[in-house]
Amino acid sequence: MTEVQPNTETTRTRADIEAANQRLETLIRETDFEAMSPQDLLSWVGEAFEPSRAVVSTSFQYSGMATIHMVHDLGLDLRVATVDTFRLHPETYAFIREVEQRYGIEIEVHRPEGAEVESMIQRFGEYLFFDSKAKQEYCCQVRKTRPHDRMLTTADCWITGLRRDQSPARAQTPKAMTVSEYGSRRQIMKLNPLADWTEKQLLEYTEANKIPVNGLYAQGYESIGCMICSTPTSADEPPRAGRWRWFNNDEEMSQEDLKECGLHVPMYQI
Numbered sequence: 001m002t003e004v005q006p007n008t009e010t011t012r013t014r015a016d017i018e019a020a021n022q023r024l025e026t027l028i029r030e031t032d033f034e035a036m037s038p039q040d041l042l043s044w045v046g047e048a049f050e051p052s053r054a055v056v057s058t059s060f061q062y063s064g065m066a067t068i069h070m071v072h073d074l075g076l077d078l079r080v081a082t083v084d085t086f087r088l089h090p091e092t093y094a095f096i097r098e099v100e101q102r103y104g105i106e107i108e109v110h111r112p113e114g115a116e117v118e119s120m121i122q123r124f125g126e127y128l129f130f131d132s133k134a135k136q137e138y139c140c141q142v143r144k145t146r147p148h149d150r151m152l153t154t155a156d157c158w159i160t161g162l163r164r165d166q167s168p169a170r171a172q173t174p175k176a177m178t179v180s181e182y183g184s185r186r187q188i189m190k191l192n193p194l195a196d197w198t199e200k201q202l203l204e205y206t207e208a209n210k211i212p213v214n215g216l217y218a219q220g221y222e223s224i225g226c227m228i229c230s231t232p233t234s235a236d237e238p239p240r241a242g243r244w245r246w247f248n249n250d251e252e253m254s255q256e257d258l259k260e261c262g263l264h265v266p267m268y269q270i
């Protein structure tokens, strides 16, 4: 695992940014991403982007692991990155090392700013996420989305494991879109190669290819994130019911649509 410092590059001119944005717009307009298999899409990334500017961002769940496996299988030299919120399960930390060994890769680990975490804890306490949806989102911003945003300043292409069958909020996920770099006019290509895969397809692919699996799945987890905030689910619960479980009793906050940390759905800030 390599801890990565935020990129401080400031040399891009407005004209450079506009030209790069224009290129992405043309790619989106002229490429039939929806017809591509995940492997076709990843191969396309290898041709369309510098490998050092294309990153698979993952929390090492089934979709992310299938993507890493495909990238490896295709012989692509894309980056693999994750965010360590400092609150991951011990099983996940061990699993990251296992994935590095299995695929012979070095995974970039992006962490929150220590001063921001300290200030948040002093203001609201370490377990602020129990208090309200707003405080949970604030914690996710400090520990997860801000480090992730900093990571994206070093990339032109962001590859995710989002799938349409994961939740109602993700049902319309396109295979390709552009998103704005935080606080900037610069656009980033966001690709979701497995968007149209079902969970069944994914599990079959995982098994057929003997892809490593986070040991938390065997303990009943269906969605894996931070300790406390992700918990095992029972057979009759939706996959993300184990996320921020204490909100499940609140009619407004229990909707699957709201079970997001902000990486894929913009949130408000305290």
Ligand code: SF4
Residues within 6 Å of the ligand: 085, 087, 129, 135, 136, 137, 139, 140, 141, 143, 144, 225, 226, 229, 261
């Ligand atoms: S999942 Fe929980 S602990 Fe992790 S960043 Fe979000 S609120 Fe904080």
